[in-house]
Amino acid sequence: MEVDPVSLPLASPLSTATGTIERREGFLVRLEDSPGIGEAMPLPGWTESLEGCREVLETTKSVVRKRGLDAALDELDPSETPAARHGLDLAIADRHAREAGQSLAASLDPSPSQSVPVNATVGDASPEETAERASAAIDAGFETVKLKVGARSIGEDVSRVRAVRDAIGPQPEVRVDANAAWTVADARRAIDGLVPLDVSYIEQPLAADDLDGHAALRDRGVEIALDESLRDVGLDAILDAGAADVLVLKPMAVGGIRRARTLALEARQQHLDPVVTTTVDGVVGRTAALHLAASLRIERACGLATADRLADDFAPDPAPVSEGRMVVPDALGIGVDPSLRR
Numbered sequence: 325m326e327v328d329p330v331s332l333p334l335a336s337p338l339s340t341a342t343g344t345i346e347r348r349e350g351f352l353v354r355l356e357d358s359p360g361i362g363e364a365m366p367l368p369g370w371t372e373s374l375e376g377c378r379e380v381l382e383t384t385k386s387v388v389r390k391r392g393l394d395a396a397l398d399e400l401d402p403s404e405t406p407a408a409r410h411g412l413d414l415a416i417a418d419r420h421a422r423e424a425g426q427s428l429a430a431s432l433d434p435s436p437s438q439s440v441p442v443n444a445t446v447g448d449a450s451p452e453e454t455a456e457r458a459s460a461a462i463d464a465g466f467e468t469v470k471l472k473v474g475a476r477s478i479g480e481d482v483s484r485v486r487a488v489r490d491a492i493g494p495q496p497e498v499r500v501d502a503n504a505a506w507t508v509a510d511a512r513r514a515i516d517g518l519v520p521l522d523v524s525y526i527e528q529p530l531a532a533d534d535l536d537g538h539a540a541l542r543d544r545g546v547e548i549a550l551d552e553s554l555r556d557v558g559l560d561a562i563l564d565a566g567a568a569d570v571l572v573l574k575p576m577a578v579g580g581i582r583r584a585r586t587l588a589l590e591a592r593q594q595h596l597d598p599v600v601t602t603t604v605d606g607v608v609g610r611t612a613a614l615h616l617a618a619s620l621r622i623e624r625a626c627g628l629a630t631a632d633r634l635a636d637d638f639a640p641d642p643a644p645v646s647e648g649r650m651v652v653p654d655a656l657g658i659g660v661d662p663s664l665r666r
């Protein structure tokens with residue numbers, strides 16, 4: 325196992341839990357002999373730190389030498405070092421798929437989707453600017469737009485969504501993500517304003533640990549999706565509380581695509597519908613997340629259209645967005661082979 329540091333410039337700065345970042349920094353994990361590749365791309369607030377990830381991967385190298393890949397994977401705690409675990413798990417899964425002569429999606433499920441619908445994400449801006457950006461996304465072929473809300477008053481956010489609905493018409497799906505910005509009273513007011521605008525779901529309206537609050541917001545005409553809650557309280561607590569209709573899965577934050585797949589299948593058994601999103605990963609992590617979504621045959625738009633958040637990448641994108649969908653590469657494994665070192 326080899327670990328190569330990588331650093332990708334962002335197209336525009338990204339705000340995180342610990343401040344604004346201008347680059348995505350992490351590691352490519354490579355398996356020799358029979359090849360396999362994985363990506364460990366930590367993101368502050370969602371995973372271990374870059375330094376923590378580096379240390380763990382260094383230790384993991386010697387565990388692999390002494391005890392093998394599967395034992396090394398077992399030692400990586402998905403809640404303590406999810407990005408490092410994602411890197412090794414993906415390298416192993418990529419190797420398995422290549423050895424089986426299959427794409428990663430096909431090695432995870434015998435009948436994966438050939439393409440996955442994806443959403444455009446529109447950040448905070450005035451109603452006019454928000455509507456313009458949403459229209460541009462629809463013109464580019466997206467059928468779902470996700471609007472960031474919670475930075476303004478409820479009244480202003482509802483006006484932004486109304487401006488979008490007026491601009492794009494009744495057909496496209498509109499969803500919003502509040503990133504835990506609201507109180508229960510805020511969320512109720514927001515729901516009253518958003519239901520007539522045919523918003524499909526509100527992602528993380530309340531604090532991550534407020535599961536009873538989220539449960540009480542369900543069945544009011546708009547679905548409730550949870551994202552940060554999965555990170556902070558875990559799937560069992562979400563299921564026990566009946567807190568959501570939709571579960572947002574970030575493979576890098578849960579410790580790998582195979583763990584994300586297990587969580588997705590568990591969620592589905594309890595009628596909680598999964599979607600997959602990236603954490604603005606490089607092409608290896610992003611394409612692996614696409615294979616995962618295809619293996620789950622997800623029909624809701626996923627948050628995988630994040631290539632344009634990067635100004636540069638390890639390798640050409642094998643799955644560019646076209647007409648609001650990403651086609652799953654049918655090459656062996658992930659279908660990405662970054663040869664360059666950065």
Ligand SMILES: [Mg+2]
Pocket residue numbers: 501503527528551552572
């Ligand atoms: Mg979110």
